[in-house]
Amino acid sequence: MAWFVSKKILQTLLVLLIVSIASFSLLKFAPGDPVQLMLGSEYSAEAHASLVKQLGLDRPIAEQYVRWLAGFLSGDWGTSFVSKAPIFRYAFLEALPVTLTLAASALGLAIVIGVPLGVLSATRKDTGWDAAVATLTLTGTSFPSFYLGILLIWLFGVQLGWFPTLGFVAPWDDLWGGIVHMTLPAITLSTYFLAMIVRLTRANLIEQLEQPYVAAARARGEPRWRVVWVHGLRNVMLPLVTILGLQLGALLQGAVLTETVFSLPGVGQMMTSAVLNREYGVVQAGVMMTACLFVLTNLLVDLAYPFLDPRLRPR
C-alpha cells in the first residue's frame, strides 16, 4: 500500500512539473503583452519600458520560469501584477474555496438527486417513470450551462425573486446564506452530471439486477428494497466513482462559466481574467491547483476501490 501510494505521488509530481512548464511556455509564446494590457488606453513607450522592468519581464523566459518555480516550491507564489496581492492568498485562500464549494455542491446535488432517479429508472424500466426521468435529465444536459444559468437567474432571481443571483457567501461563515447563494449555481453546474449519473446508475443497475446473486438474494426472501439499494447499488458504485473522478475536469470547466454567470470569485474567474491579462504567475497558480486537484481526486478514486470492492483489496 505504501509503495502504491508513493509511486502515485512520484508520478503526480512529474505530471505537475510537466504541466507547469507547458502552461508557462504556452502562455509566454501566445501573442499579447501583459504590460500593454495593464496600461490600457494610456499606453506610451516610456511607461511600457518602465513597467516591464518593474515586473521583471525583461529577463529571459527560462530565468523567469526558474524564478517562479523556486518561489513556488518555497511557498512564495509571487505577487499578482494586477491586484498586487500575494497570489497565494488570492488563489489558494480566496478563490479555491469558492470553486471547491461550488463543485462539491453541484456534485453533491447531482448524486443526491441522480442516484435515486437512476434507481427509479432501472427498477421501473421502460415505464412512464423511466421516460420521464430520461426526458428531464436529457433536457438539463442539453442546455449549455451558460445559458441555463441565465435562464435560472431570469426565472428564480428576476421574475420570482426567490434566490440571490450573485456573489459568494461562505457556508462556514453563514450556513443558510451559503446555501441560498449556492443554490442556483449548483443547479446550473449539476445538470450535466445529473444526467450522466442517472444514465450510469440506470444502465449498471439493470445489468446488476439480472445477475445470479440478485436472484439468489430474492430467493432468500430478502425484501426488494434491500436487494436494489444494498446489493445492486453497491456494485454500481465502482463504475460511478471511476467516471466521476475522471469527469472532474469537466466539472472545473463548467465551473468557469458558472462562476462568470453568477459572479462568483472562484478559480474559474481568476483563471479567465489571468489568461486574458497574461498574468503568468496567477495562471501558473491556477493550473497547479487544478492539476493537483485532478491528480488528488484520481488518487482518492484509486484508493477507494478496495473499500468499494473487497475483491480488489490486497491480500
Place this chain on the structure above:
Amino acid sequence: MTDHKAILAERYLGGLNRRDLMKGLAAGGVVLAAGGLSRPAQAAGNEIKLAWVDHIDTLDPHFTGFLGAVKVHNNIYNGLLKVTYDGQKVAFVPDLAETWDITDGVIHTFKLRPNVKFHDGTPCDAEAVKWNVERVWKGEPKSPHAWKFKSLEKVEVVDPLTVKLTFKQPYAFLPVALTGSTGRAGTIVSPAAVQKFGASFGRNPVGTGPFKFVSWKENDSIVLEKNPDYFEAGLPKLDKVTILIMKEASSAIAAVMSGQVDGMSDSPVQFIPQLKANPNLQVFGEIEGNYVYIAMNCRKAPFDDINLRRAVAFALNREQIIKQAFFGQGIPAYTPISPPMTDFYDPNVAKTGRGQRFDLAKAKEFRAKAKVQDVIEPKFMVTEEGTYGSRLAQTVLPMLAEIGIKPKLELVERAAWVSRRNAGDFEMLDFNWWADLDPDETLFPEFHTGAAWNYPGWSNKRFDECVEQAQVSLDVPTRKALYTEASDIIMDEAPIAITSHMPVFKIFAKKVQGFKYIPVDSLNLHTVTVS
C-alpha cells in the same frame, strides 16, 4: 461578505424563521422558499450596492488606463480641479483648490482649502500637491499620464496652502489634463500612503474624497465607507458603497432588475430599451465626448491609397450602423469633435457638408480612382470585447461590399488584438475613444505624427501644425478655427472612417436620488441618497 448577510438577515425578519426554512428545504426546497424569500434583497440603511461591469485596473489614479477605475477614483480622491455640468455645458472649477489663477497664460496658482486631511490623517497641503505633480510628471516608475505635464517647467510651494505650476508655454489642455481624460493627472493622493504601500498603493488607496477605501476582494467587490471628515459640508450622504465586480453584463442586468443591486456603472447598448422600460429603474445617459471609428492602416497596402480610404469613409451608412450595431443608441459623427466640447462642436455640422458622411455615389467615385480596381479583401481585426464586440464590423461588411471591398473578419483574442493594434500589425480594425472633453485629447495623441495612439500610422504636416498651435493658444475662437481645420484634414484624408458619438449610461433604482450626471462617464456618489 457581510452585506450578503445583512440582506439575508432582513429576509429572515420579513419572512419565516430559520427552522421553517430548513424544514422547507428538507421538504423539497423551492416551494417553501417562495414564501420566505420573495422579498427582493436590498442594501440595508443608507448604503448603496452597485454592479460594476467595466474594468477596474487600479485605484491609483496616476497609473490607471481605464474609465471603470476613474469612476471609482472620483469617490475616493479630489483633484485640484473638478468637472461640473449644468445640463448644457461642462465647466472646470476648483476642488481641493479654493482659487485658481492664471498669470501670463503660463503660471497657474492654486490656493488650497485649509485643514483638508487625507484619510490617513496626514495634511493635504501645498507640499503634498507638489509631491503629487512631481510623481506624475517625472516619478519612477513612470506614470502613463506623464505626457500631460510634458510642458511643465517647475512646480513650487509658495506657502503651505499655495502651489504654483509654471509651464514653458500656454497650455490650453491643462484643466482637462488635471480632471479628465482616462486617469486624472491632477488627482491628489496621500504621499505618506504611497510611501507606506509602495507598488500596492493601487490596492490601498488613500485620498481626501467623500469615501474611504475599506477593502477590495479580487473578482468580487470593492467596499468604501463614508469619510466623516469630508470637507464639503453635509457630504457624502451615504454611509457605505459596495461595488460588485461583475464581468457578465447580463447577470448585472438581472441583478439590477431584481433589485439585488441599486445601480450599474454602465450597460451594453442592447439592454437600454429594456432598462428604460422598467418602472423601477432610472437611466442616465447623454451623448458624451467620444467617437467610434474604423481605422485603416495607412502604412501599407491596400489602405496606403487615400482614395480607397475615402471610398470607405463615404460608403458607411451611419444611420443604419447606429440602428443595427448600436440598437439605436448614438448619433452619426461627422468629425471627431463631439457634442460635449461645446466651444468647438458645431451642432449644425450635419448641414455644413463638412467631414465624413454616407454618400454612396461619392464613395463609388473615390473607389473608381483607387489604385486597385479589383475586389479587395482586407483583413478586419476584431475582438469580442467592449460594449458592442464585433457587431460594428459585421454591420459594415455589406456596405463595403457595395464598393468592391470585402473585408475578412479576423477574430482575435483581446491581448493579441492590443499587441497587434499597438504594433500597427493590421489592415482594418474598429475602436473608440471615450470621455474626452477637449479636442486636444481627441486629436493630438491619436493623430499627431508618431503619437502614442496613432494606430493607423497616419501623418500630415498641416494637421500637426494645427494641433500644435491650438495646444499653446488660450483663445477659444483661435483654437476653434485650428481644430476645425485639423478635423477637416483628417476626415478628408480618412485614416479612420468615423461612425458615431455614443451615449454612456448609468442605471439606478428609482429609490436612488441625488445623482448628478456629468457627461464624462463619471459616477460621483457625493450627493447620492437611497430612500
